[in-house]
Amino acid sequence: MNFIDVILEEINNGNLNAEELLLSRGDFLCQPNQVHTKVYFVLDGSIRIFYVDDQEEHTIRFGYKNSFFAALDSFLNDLPTNYYMQTIKSSKLLAVEKSEFLNFIQSNVKYQEAYQALQQDLILQQMEREIDLLTASPIIRHQRVLERSPQLFQEIPLKYIASYLRMTPETLSRIRKS
Amino acid sequence: MNFIDVILEEINNGNLNAEELLLSRGDFLCQPNQVHTKVYFVLDGSIRIFYVDDQEEHTIRFGYKNSFFAALDSFLNDLPTNYYMQTIKSSKLLAVEKSEFLNFIQSNVKYQEAYQALQQDLILQQMEREIDLLTASPIIRHQRVLERSPQLFQEIPLKYIASYLRMTPETLSRIRKS
Numbered sequence: 001m002n003f004i005d006v007i008l009e010e011i012n013n014g015n016l017n018a019e020e021l022l023l024s025r026g027d028f029l030c031q032p033n034q035v036h037t038k039v040y041f042v043l044d045g046s047i048r049i050f051y052v053d054d055q056e057e058h059t060i061r062f063g064y065k066n067s068f069f070a071a072l073d074s075f076l077n078d079l080p081t082n083y084y085m086q087t088i089k090s091s092k093l094l095a096v097e098k099s100e101f102l103n104f105i106q107s108n109v110k111y112q113e114a115y116q117a118l119q120q121d122l123i124l125q126q127m128e129r130e131i132d133l134l135t136a137s138p139i140i141r142h143q144r145v146l147e148r149s150p151q152l153f154q155e156i157p158l159k160y161i162a163s164y165l166r167m168t169p170e171t172l173s174r175i176r177k178s
Numbered sequence: 179m180n181f182i183d184v185i186l187e188e189i190n191n192g193n194l195n196a197e198e199l200l201l202s203r204g205d206f207l208c209q210p211n212q213v214h215t216k217v218y219f220v221l222d223g224s225i226r227i228f229y230v231d232d233q234e235e236h237t238i239r240f241g242y243k244n245s246f247f248a249a250l251d252s253f254l255n256d257l258p259t260n261y262y263m264q265t266i267k268s269s270k271l272l273a274v275e276k277s278e279f280l281n282f283i284q285s286n287v288k289y290q291e292a293y294q295a296l297q298q299d300l301i302l303q304q305m306e307r308e309i310d311l312l313t314a315s316p317i318i319r320h321q322r323v324l325e326r327s328p329q330l331f332q333e334i335p336l337k338y339i340a341s342y343l344r345m346t347p348e349t350l351s352r353i354r355k356s
Contacts, residue, residue: 051312058312073305076298082309119297120254126304127251131260133311134229134236 003114004066007104008041011094016104018094029071029085036071036081037098045091048160049083059163060129062088064155072122088160138167142175181292182244185282186219189272194282196272207249207263214249214259215276223269226338227261237341238307240266242333250300266338316345320353 010016018041023029029047030036040047046064049071050057060083063069074081075098096104105115128148135141142165146153152161162172188194196219201207207225208214218225224242227249228235238261241247252259253276274282283293306326313319320343324331330339340350 051309053309053313054315056314060308060312073302076302082305116294116297119294119301123297123300123304124251124254126301126308127260129308130238130304130311131229131231133308134238135231136234137232 004068017100018096021093021095023087023091025087025090027087030081031084032082033080036074039068039070039096039101041068041094043092043094045087045089046155047085047087047091049085051083059160062156138171139175141165182246195278196274199271199273201265201269203265203268205265208259209262210260211258214252217246217248217274217279219246219272221270221272223265223267224333225263225265225269227263229261237338240334316349317353319343
């Protein structure tokens with residue numbers, strides 16, 4: 001079972017309420033200090049989630065076609081998020097309220113299992129990300145992310161991938177050519 | 179319900195099998211490229227989990243009295259771990275096999291809920307850690323961890339906390355005095 005396909009089918013069948021959003025490039029879905037608990041599914045386009053430290057933007061995650069995303073801190077603890085979420089391209093999204101989403105998950109043991117697996121996967125992703133951030137070599141950082149998320153390099157402009165990889169766009173271009 | 183207290187009680191009652199380990203300071207529980215899926219409970223002592231990049235050790239997590247820990251990547255995906263786990267002091271641990279632990283969790287809806295909450299908490303912890311790693315100021319990094327985990331500064335020698343905070347022990351000492 002591909003969990004996203006199942007969810008999209010259930011939205012189409014009217015078993016899960018979702019709001020369709022058409023956004024322009026550069027639109028913000030949320031900013032720090034807002035409680036923002038919706039879950040989003042990307043029908044088209046792409047978004048980035050970033051954190052600002054001392055006026056510097058750090059891209060920490062992406063959403064692209066056929067993936068879902070949230071301001072995960074706020075979604076999990078109902079407190080204000082630390083993140084900005086902004087579209088990179090004009091995007092078509094489906095937005096589902098947290099309570100609606102959790103009721104839907106609870107309605108079916110198979111969905112509960114898939115949600116549990118998703119949470120485990122999120123822990124593992126964050127552990128891989130921690131290792132990325134501790135890896136000194138830009139070449140190895142690039143290699144790790146390329147192996148893990150090849151789709152990223154099709155969907156996301158290099159300057160945002162460079163921010164995610166903590167290097168300049170020039171360094172990333174050089175690594176990709178060599 | 180404090181989940182750790184419940185688990186320790188169930189071990190005492192013989193409802194969950196655990197092996198008691200007495201370790202010396204500096205003993206290794208696991209090294210990278212080993213599949214290591216046990217869960218540990220710290221009765222006494224402390225341990226650190228670290229990752230080595232290009233011959234540099236990066237401490238990424240601690241276990242201390244009344245906490246539990248695991249080589250979490252290996253525990254979750256049954257693949258070889260990326261981490262070393264090593265005692266910082268002589269330590270008394272309880273080790274539980276993964277299958278044993280998961281069967282125990284499955285035996286009771288309350289335990290399943292607590293385990294689910296624990297997983298959510300792990301995601302949030304890893305997100306906080308990601309922000310730590312993206313924070314340029316050593317003073318703010320120290321402040322964030324002090325607020326989140328004050329117990330750390332009672333239980334763990336400063337040189338390992340400095341490694342966790344990505345600063346020299348000298349810088350950490352200076353920050354703590356000011």
